[in-house]
Amino acid sequence: xxxxxxxxALAAIPVVSILLALLxxxxxxxxxxxxxxxSLNPLLPLIAYESLLQGATGLSFIDVTGGAITFNPSxxxxxxxxxxxxxxxAASPLVLTGLAVGVGFKAGLFNIGGTxxxxxxxxxxxxxxxxxxxxPAPVAVTMAILAGALGxxxxxxxxxxxxAFTGAHEVVSTIMLNSLAAFVIVGLVNDxxxxxxxxxxRSADVGNAAMPILFGRNGNLGILISLILVVLVxxxxxxxxxxxxxxxxxxxxxxxxxxxxxxxxxxxxxxSLCGMFAGLAGAFEILSLGYYPAVFGxxxxxxxxxxxxxxxxxPVGILLAAILLGAMQAGAPSMxxxxxxxxxxxDVIQGLILLFLAAESVIRHALRSRTERxxxxxxxxxxxxxxxxxx
Amino acid sequence: xxxxxSPPVTAPALEMRxxxxxxxxxxxxxxxxxxxxxxxxxxxxxxxxxxKSTLMNILYGLATPDSGEILLDGAEVRIxxxxxxxxxxxxxxxxxxxxxxxxxxxxxxLLGAETMANPIFLDRKEAHRRxxxxxxxxxxxxxxxxxxxxxxxxxxxxxEILKALYRQARILVLDEPTAVLTxxxxxxxxxxxxxxxxxxxxxxxxxxxxxxxxxxADRITVIRRGKVVGTRAPAETNEDDLAALMVGRNVQLVVDxxxxxxxxxxLVVSDLKVADDRGQESVNGVSFEVRAGEILGVAGVAGNGxxxxxxxxxxxxxxxGGTVSMGGRDVTGAGPRALQQQGMSxxxxxxxxxxxxxxxxLADNLVLTQYDEPPYVKxxxxxxxxxxxxxxxxxxxxxxxxxSANVNASTLSGGNQQKAIVARExxxxxxxxxxxxxxxxxxxxSIEFIHRQVVAKRDEGAAILLVSAELDExxxxxxxxxxxxxxxIVAVVDGPTAxxxxxxLLMAAGRRAIPPVASDAVAEPGPTATGLS
Numbered sequence: 065x066x067x068x069x070x071x072x073a074l075a076a077i078p079v080v081s082i083l084l085a086l087l088x089x090x091x092x093x094x095x096x097x098x099x100x101x102x103s104l105n106p107l108l109p110l111i112a113y114e115s116l117l118q119g120a121t122g123l124s125f126i127d128v129t130g131g132a133i134t135f136n137p138s139x140x141x142x143x144x145x146x147x148x149x150x151x152x153x154a155a156s157p158l159v160l161t162g163l164a165v166g167v168g169f170k171a172g173l174f175n176i177g178g179t180x181x182x183x184x185x186x187x188x189x190x191x192x193x194x195x196x197x198x199x200p201a202p203v204a205v206t207m208a209i210l211a212g213a214l215g216x217x218x219x220x221x222x223x224x225x226x227x228a229f230t231g232a233h234e235v236v237s238t239i240m241l242n243s244l245a246a247f248v249i250v251g252l253v254n255d256x257x258x259x260x261x262x263x264x265x266r267s268a269d270v271g272n273a274a275m276p277i278l279f280g281r282n283g284n285l286g287i288l289i290s291l292i293l294v295v296l297v298x299x300x301x302x303x304x305x306x307x308x309x310x311x312x313x314x315x316x317x318x319x320x321x322x323x324x325x326x327x328x329x330x331x332x333x334x335x336s337l338c339g340m341f342a343g344l345a346g347a348f349e350i351l352s353l354g355y356y357p358a359v360f361g362x363x364x365x366x367x368x369x370x371x372x373x374x375x376x377x378x379p380v381g382i383l384l385a386a387i388l389l390g391a392m393q394a395g396a397p398s399m400x401x402x403x404x405x406x407x408x409x410x411d412v413i414q415g416l417i418l419l420f421l422a423a424e425s426v427i428r429h430a431l432r433s434r435t436e437r438x439x440x441x442x443x444x445x446x447x448x449x450x451x452x453x454x455x
Numbered sequence: 456x457x458x459x460x461s462p463p464v465t466a467p468a469l470e471m472r473x474x475x476x477x478x479x480x481x482x483x484x485x486x487x488x489x490x491x492x493x494x495x496x497x498x499x500x501x502x503x504x505x506x507k508s509t510l511m512n513i514l515y516g517l518a519t520p521d522s523g524e525i526l527l528d529g530a531e532v533r534i535x536x537x538x539x540x541x542x543x544x545x546x547x548x549x550x551x552x553x554x555x556x557x558x559x560x561x562x563x564x565l566l567g568a569e570t571m572a573n574p575i576f577l578d579r580k581e582a583h584r585r586x587x588x589x590x591x592x593x594x595x596x597x598x599x600x601x602x603x604x605x606x607x608x609x610x611x612x613x614x615e616i617l618k619a620l621y622r623q624a625r626i627l628v629l630d631e632p633t634a635v636l637t638x639x640x641x642x643x644x645x646x647x648x649x650x651x652x653x654x655x656x657x658x659x660x661x662x663x664x665x666x667x668x669x670x671x672a673d674r675i676t677v678i679r680r681g682k683v684v685g686t687r688a689p690a691e692t693n694e695d696d697l698a699a700l701m702v703g704r705n706v707q708l709v710v711d712x713x714x715x716x717x718x719x720x721x722l723v724v725s726d727l728k729v730a731d732d733r734g735q736e737s738v739n740g741v742s743f744e745v746r747a748g749e750i751l752g753v754a755g756v757a758g759n760g761x762x763x764x765x766x767x768x769x770x771x772x773x774x775x776g777g778t779v780s781m782g783g784r785d786v787t788g789a790g791p792r793a794l795q796q797q798g799m800s801x802x803x804x805x806x807x808x809x810x811x812x813x814x815x816x817l818a819d820n821l822v823l824t825q826y827d828e829p830p831y832v833k834x835x836x837x838x839x840x841x842x843x844x845x846x847x848x849x850x851x852x853x854x855x856x857x858x859s860a861n862v863n864a865s866t867l868s869g870g871n872q873q874k875a876i877v878a879r880e881x882x883x884x885x886x887x888x889x890x891x892x893x894x895x896x897x898x899x900x901s902i903e904f905i906h907r908q909v910v911a912k913r914d915e916g917a918a919i920l921l922v923s924a925e926l927d928e929x930x931x932x933x934x935x936x937x938x939x940x941x942x943x944i945v946a947v948v949d950g951p952t953a954x955x956x957x958x959x960l961l962m963a964a965g966r967r968a969i970p971p972v973a974s975d976a977v978a979e980p981g982p983t984a985t986g987l988s
Contacts (some may be wrong), residue, residue, distance in 0.1 A: 299836070303836045303837055303839075304835060304836055304837060305826050305827040305832055305837060308819070308826050308827075308837065309826075309827075311815075312812055312815075312823070315812045315813075315814045315815060316808070316811075316812045316813070316814075318808045318809050319808070319809055319810065319811065319812050319823065321771060321791065321809075322769075322771065322791060322801070322803060322809040322810070322824075323791070323823045323824045323826070324790065324791040324792030324795050324824065325792075326790075326792075
């Protein structure tokens with residue numbers, strides 16, 4: 065099998081899922097035009113997707129004047145730079161939460177705890193950042209980021225430890241830990257760590273620990289770190305003995321034990337690693353914001369699941385999937401302004417992507433192609449998560 | 456015990472003509488002709504992947520042939536599916552029984568062929584009567600109310616056969632029926648099969664075991680690579696001839712092995728106790744030693760503690776008592792990694808569960824137990840070149856048939872998967888080699904190859920423990936044979952001089968004489984068959 069066919073075998077399901085989601089999304093967009101105008105506008109999806117693309121990349125392909133559509137590819141350089149910066153800025157935390165789920169899949173673990181790990185990582189970064197706010201920026205930033213990584217890792221360690229030594233299923237424990245983190249941190253920010261001054265409860269300012277901006281308006285250091293981590297994770301998983309152990313435990317825990325590996329150790333280690341990635345994502349978000357707000361609602365933890373599934377748990381796939389979702393997020397406001405399509409349609413499309421990914425076997429059948437079933441399938445890990453236990 | 460080589464000429468009960476079935480890249484059945492007469496036991500012999508299963512799936516309606524025809528009693532039929540096949544009197548007894556252990560014999564038999572008293576309720580009385588009657592007719596009385604799970608494997612198989620008879624099967628397909636039986640049980644089932652044939656049933660008997668086929672069949676059809684390469688009467692052939700037909704070359708069925716020259720005891724086990732998954736002691740105080748340069752065979756019916764014994768010895772299961780030492784060092788309770796570092800190699804019995812990661816490439820599987828040792832690791836990273844070089848060498852040396860080292864292990868045939876495990880485990884520095892069912896499910900060509908390798912390792916001075924449910928394999932290879940029965944070693948006999956019958960009885964009953972009353976009262980309602988004439 066040539067490498068191109070191999071890539072297609074892996075990418076076919078995600079690509080088809082995205083296309084189907086966009087197709088169904090366009091039907092919904094058409095229908096939504098009934099709410100804002102007296103008649104159905106069949107061209108609205110085209111306009112909406114066009115403005116979405118423009119908002120995310122600065123690229124434009126068509127002109128819409130009156131009812132006529134003309135093909136006119138164009139690009140505005142300054143708008144493109146702004147748009148692309150927003151896209152990568154939105155993508156970088158998704159890369160990290162995607163890795164937090166995807167690396168887990170490799171070990172046969174379904175880490176739903178991204179949300180909690182993001183919060184704990186962010187909160188740890190905010191606390192340490194607030195403490196070292198007066199230090200020189202390189203020191204302060206490094207310490208705050210490390211705190212975020214450690215906080216997330218510790219919060220991933222807990223379900224890993226519980227799974228390895230008591231058999232508690234990571235799906236159940238991480239869901240509970242998500243709620244625990246959210247409520248405990250809200251309490252802490254509203255009470256112990258609340259600073260006086262601002263009109264709403266929040267933690268102390270991180271000062272010099274704020275994320276350094278490398279380019280554009282919001283092109284911060286986190287983007288660079290995320291990219292480096294994609295490469296490191298690729299090397300770890302596919303080129304090191306430890307990665308081989310992780311993949312073996314994921315694919316066949318009995319064979320891993322037979323080969324002298326320690327599934328327990330690997331489960332704890334992998335969950336901690338996953339938590340670290342999510343914790344970093346939280347740290348980057350909070351250090352960009354500058355403080356930990358009383359209400360820190362973020363969906364990046366859960367979007368990580370979509371990213372990991374869409375990227376088929378492969379670091380490169382995760383990078384591409386995160387960029388796609390980041391682009392949607394970055395382009396959505398432009399779509400709302402130009403096409404008057406509610407921004408929430410983006411969440412609907414993301415949900416549809418997930419739905420079609422989950423219907424993998426249906427799509428496979430429709431394609432009638434010998435697309436490769438990756439063993440263990442990420443979907444397999446998801447569904448297996450409700451069945452047996454690994455240890 | 457063969458019938459005359461020229462059976463009476465009657466119209467065949469079943470005839471399959473020029474059956475051809477292609478799968479992408481392979482012709483599974485290439486114009487196969489086969490006919491089965493009423494009252495005939497017709498053996499189907501062939502290596503794994505020769506096309507036996509495809510042919511039987513076509514007969515059972517699970518696959519549709521690309522061309523060819525099936526005739527029942529001379530009339531062409533089209534078999535739409537298993538239920539259609541059953542309705543036409545064709546039944547299949549699978550290698551893995553399709554029984555519900557917690558349900559009674561009667562309920563299992565009725566499942567899917569319910570005898571109704573009225574549209575709502577089962578007619579259990581009538582069903583009972585018919586089951587008892589069928590059992591009596593074919594020489595195996597059975598209590599229909601006994602739960603199937605409490606029966607021995609041999610009797611479960613009889614329940615499967617009863618199931619087929621209850622559905623008024625005229626043509627019975629038995630897929631490797633003896634694979635799970637002791638020699639005694641095999642003899643008993645042969646009596647049953649012969650009785651069925653005498654009553655006019657036609658039996659297709661699929662097997663790898665040449666001596667059994669010669670013993671029971673009226674005719675033997677050999678398939679190789681999707682083609683019929685010959686049909687023989689047992690009187691005009693022998694094991695070597697059949698093996699050569701199957702494989703396409705002369706095969707040495709029993710490997711040459713010189714005398715063993717054992718040195719000091721390398722693996723010493725004393726009073727080992729091991730509990731199974733339910734916490735029940737399934738190895739109760741076993742003691743033995745394996746010396747360098749000898750093969751100690753462990754014979755026994757599956758489920759007598761061999762599995763737990765092997766798992767305890769290889770570090771997969773913690774023993775509950777006793778000690779194990781290797782080369783004078785106490786290794787009781789050591790994990791797989793520690794044992795491997797001490798020089799233990801292990802070919803596991805369940806190759807899909809333990810031996811391989813099916814989703815990984817062949818190359819990755821070839822380093823599964825050495826992935827973190829030089830030369831496969833350089834610095835922090837895997838050395839892909841060294842792994843590829845070793846894979847290339849292993850494929851050549853161990854004759855692993857594969858398009859490349861990068862294909863998934865799942866795409867290899869069972870024999871080649873096993874060769875890959877053997878290549879990996881035999882190629883490392885070892886002092887102790889533990890083999891659990893090393894040739895289960897393999898064809899004669901692969902078995903010959905693996906047996907040679909085992910003897911070679913012995914002659915290099917390895918202490919080898921061979922656990923196998925195949926008594927023939929144990930007798931062929933082992934220098935000493937330990938018989939396991941209900942978690943204990945009931946006897947250790949000299950391998951080369953061991954009597955098959957003797958060991959078989961030890962396996963079945965734990966002692967040498969036939970017990971007057973079988974210990975499994977439920978499982979042995981009738982008198983034990985004493986063999987064939």
